[in-house]
Amino acid sequence: MDGDLKIGSEELVARMQSALGELSPELRKAAGYVLENPREVGVSSVRGLAESAGVKPNTLVRLANFFELSGFDAFRDIFREGLLREEETYQDRARWLQSVSRKGQLGQLFAESADNAMTNLERFFTETDPARIELATDAILQSRRTFVLGVGMNYPVAHNFAYLAGMAMDGVTALPHGGTLPVDGLARADERDVLIAMTFRPYRREVLEAVGTAAARGTQILSISDSPAAPIMDVAEHRFVIGTDTPQFFHSTVALAAFFEVLLGFLVARAGPRAVASIESFHDRRQALGIYVDE
């Protein structure tokens, strides 16, 4: 009834965490239990929760008041809202997929696309050790030049990466360049350079050949494909497996995009302040040119 409300459960949890020290023993006990079982708050009564926490009901009301809430109801409402908001993102995926796929043929396509995309992305993030990306990052930063090779659907990805990386460092080029074969761009590549190459089933001959000749010259290879057994993996120092499953006639670039975004982030982070400054001046220049509208 007061002017409370309008604070999310995350914020409340954070406040409780930092306030733990200055709470009285019983209050701390209650707060501790709430912090460890936040969801239980949303589905319990004062007495029920009090018993679970080994505390008197009063204490919970006092805990709520401590955080300037009008009472336990307001306190609980915050957690309830949190439970409801989770629905959107963390809802039971299987059930959601089922319900969507019932909406006709396109619903099924939608559900399958969703499932594939999310799985590809999750697998990439959970099965890839950031330390390996870090190693790759260092190799790129220490190289003389870095080539990014992708054909077909992967060409835009390669190009975009080169474009963005170019803001932070020099010597990043996308291949193939202007109608030529990938190998042409690698004419003077040697062991001081890095080649980032990607191709997915069915594997493209040109990429394979480019990787082969580059490797023969000692160029460091960073290979990206959908299988550790892909033909560009064996000669690569750095290997990343990215899922591209999709019900469509092409392969999905969702997880691939995520990989390059992470790689880019690592590059900027490791490149030091000079890269950050370079990016900022880039943005400032654009702002000054009136490229953006002020909302």
Place this chain on the structure above:
Amino acid sequence: MDGDLKIGSEELVARMQSALGELSPELRKAAGYVLENPREVGVSSVRGLAESAGVKPNTLVRLANFFELSGFDAFRDIFREGLLREEETYQDRARWLQSVSRKGQLGQLFAESADNAMTNLERFFTETDPARIELATDAILQSRRTFVLGVGMNYPVAHNFAYLAGMAMDGVTALPHGGTLPVDGLARADERDVLIAMTFRPYRREVLEAVGTAAARGTQILSISDSPAAPIMDVAEHRFVIGTDTPQFFHSTVALAAFFEVLLGFLVARAGPRAVASIESFHDRRQALGIYVDE
């Protein structure tokens, strides 16, 4: 108090779904609301839920009894347990993110990127109604020409979409084209055409202007941005909000890529057998040319 209990919310939901047909009107209304908002059951009172569902409180009691539960309390408890059990999966990700982010500064960047990317993707899929994409698909298929407009990081996305859509149908063009301004490509666009436009905060002036002039000519607009209040949304017939959050200095295209993949899939599915045949012949030709290696 009875022997109820011990059935999961999934099972109850399934039972309700299949029993929907044999329920009386009010009971069906109540059951329908519960099926669409199962989580709300767990955090509401009879009266509160009844009001949300547009039903009288005792109807909910009858609904519970219909499924051989001792009362609304038992009914609600099932959903409450469901809410609590979700904790595990929910916490899994939270815990994983935490453990990763402890691995130094880059680990934190990795974890944040992962969290953002997965959230963006999940939100897109869960908050976008495939029926709306279907409407957009039909508009595109019925159009004379379709333009896909994206600048900066979005240009490769637009280009790639036009490239792939070109396999299935005619008249899809990416803008801007070859160093010209986006508006230039729209010189002869009118109400028979569709313009797919995207820009994200900070919004790009050229995109805004292109959308404005195209809309003035009656061209159908499909807008994609990170907010429903984005300046290209108001004149659009078809609007899609795509999250682009990321800890990086650019915006994330992960969810955006997913959107276009789905749109493409819908296009092919609705375009009929001719599109499929066209794609297949495309692949066959490539195969014959020896573009791919046989593993």
Place this chain on the structure above:
DNA sequence: AGACAAACAGAACGTCTGTACCAATGTCAA
């Protein structure tokens, strides 16, 4: 048309909830 059953709304009941109040206890300074 009337009889009947099913479905629903309204009011009333006992129970449990959240909270305010006060007593009991512990803590510290004078």
Place this chain on the structure above:
DNA sequence: TTGACATTGGTACAGACGTTCTGTTTGTCT
């Protein structure tokens, strides 16, 4: 030791809760 103060436990109460009962409405079958 005493008193002031903060913290905690116990109790009582008004209101909201889930539920039941009863009357009304609705639809169906003779």
